[in-house]
Amino acid sequence: MKEYGLSNKKLFSLSRKTLEKRISSYYHKTNDGTATLEMLITLQVRQELCKADFSYVLRSLVQRIFLKTRSTAAMRRYYLYFIDYFGKEDWQLLSVKLFPAQTFISEKLEHLYSQVIGKPLTSIAES
Known part of the structure; x- marks a missing residue:
């Protein structure tokens, strides 16, 4: 995975609140939905490996990326990872x-x- 302002080490060591702020600000600065989704998938992996709760991280941002932005190949590739984020x-x-x-x-x-x-x-x- 590429580094999008957050290294893999930071994605696996920072607190949920800090990561939410940084990922959200990254998305609002760049409008890069692909990178944002990749970082959120990394946090899902972290949740499976650790005891920390990273479920539904930035749920509203994920919904906005998928429902309000133009469809991309990355969205089609990653959409299954976010089933629980939608009704x-x-x-x-x-x-x-x-x-x-x-x-x-x-x-x-x-x-x-x-x-x-x-x-x-x-x-x-x-x-």
Whole structure:
């Protein structure tokens, strides 16, 4: 991982409050969502390795990056690490935003299934 103003050593040694301030200020200075997401994933790794609580670090910032900014390849790559940061409705919106082609195709397949397979099977079962 590249260093984005915070070295790996600092990411694994500073307190949660300090890291929240630094990561938040870094994002507001640079608007670099990719780097911010990478740092937050590093904190998720730290949580798994240590006893310190780093769950839902900067939840509102993560939601803003994913829901309010333009979709990027990094967002599509990292979105699964942040499932718990979103409610069910926001998660569906995010999936549609990040993967519009898949959403379109799945809707068409469901429609096709209901017309070609669903209705004929229903009429056979009723007779």
